[in-house]
Amino acid sequence: MNYPLHSAFYFFSQDKPKFVLPVGRDEANWMMFAVEEGSFRFAVNLIEGVIGPGEVLLCPPGCDLHREVIAPLTIHYLGFAPAPTDEEEGYELLEWIKETSSYRISVEDKGRYYSTLQRLKQTFDKQDRFSQQQNIHYINDLWMLLSQEFALRLQRAKPLPDASMLSARQWLEQQAMRPLLLQELSLHLNMTRVALTRKFRAAFGMTPKDYLTLLRMARAKSLLANTDYTIDHIAALCGYENGYYFSRIFNKHTHLRPSVFRKKFSI
Structure with a gap:
């Protein structure tokens, strides 16, 4: 199967009281934090804010991510990169996120968001082939949801087509x-x-x-x-x-x- 994202790593934490390191950075991969419960304060490239339940934070490669837990977190943390395909839409969306500093998104389709995270959680720390395939599938399903949400955001910001x-x-x-x-x-x-x-x-x-x-x-x-x-x-x-x-x-x-x-x- 051809998926738009390559998954580099995936971790799940429940009732996380604090981050091990106050500043995170990945030179090669995008970082994604999808929150189920709790909240944390962040700063990326001079953009600051708070991420809470039903929200996702994206951090580009090579950028420092400053983070501080406000309320104990149930959180999914993963690293990814666009898969090398003949399509460039994934690259273009990520470039748009960087250019506009749109690192934080509040997901509107909460039902699909939490459903995908529940299924993704079931693959955590499992090494069998089926679980690994499911992991890749649900990470890409989450990305497709975010892509649709970003597309809606772009549509609302644009004037009517000619x-x-x-x-x-x-x-x-x-x-x-x-x-x-x-x-x-x-x-x-x-x-x-x-x-x-x-x-x-x-x-x-x-x-x-x-x-x-x-x-x-x-x-x-x-x-x-x-x-x-x-x-x-x-x-x-x-x-x-x-x-x-x-x-x-x-x-x-x-x-x-x-x-x-x-x-x-x-x-």
């Missing part, structure tokens, strides 16, 4: 389930693919290709759960040339093979 990008999104929604090339959308809007990608990402926080995949995956999940269509037939209904390529994209997007998703979620 008419051309609203038209681009509408065109994709209307044409998504047929085989198409994004060059068609470029021609439809009379702009280069580079300009289209840049403007679409600025407007919606993702590329046209990502949005197209999102639409197709939503339809594919519905068809897998609610019909007994073959994988090849679902692939065709979602705009893909064959079941093999569709299965690769589906697995990359959901971390599940279509057949496994169907067994797990079929009605």
Whole structure:
């Protein structure tokens, strides 16, 4: 499976009265602190604040993190780096966090946040292969949740997209389930693919290709759960040339093979 993050380490502490070291630093990895209970005071690159339950602190590599416990902590502490893939979205989000000093985030979807942490906690200090796989999965699930929260924050801070990008999104929604090339959308809007990608990402926080995949995956999940269509037939209904390529994209997007998703979620 291809995950967006590589996990360097993971620790879990309950009722932690203080940090062993008042200043933490990791030269190679991002540090993440996800709080279940308690609170602590922090300072990163002149940004100061308090982290409490349902909140996450991110600290970039090579930065000093000053921290002091205020109330005993139940906390998840992990180190990570973006996995080397052909996608750059993970790198771009981390660069944005550094550029804007957005180190602290209060998670809105508390249910998913605490559910993921509970499952992650069950993998702590276990060395068997299954537990290690689960650990990587839940760390990346937590990251995907944070990515969505950051995307929402960006959307709220941005002005409404211009008419051309609203038209681009509408065109994709209307044409998504047929085989198409994004060059068609470029021609439809009379702009280069580079300009289209840049403007679409600025407007919606993702590329046209990502949005197209999102639409197709939503339809594919519905068809897998609610019909007994073959994988090849679902692939065709979602705009893909064959079941093999569709299965690769589906697995990359959901971390599940279509057949496994169907067994797990079929009605």
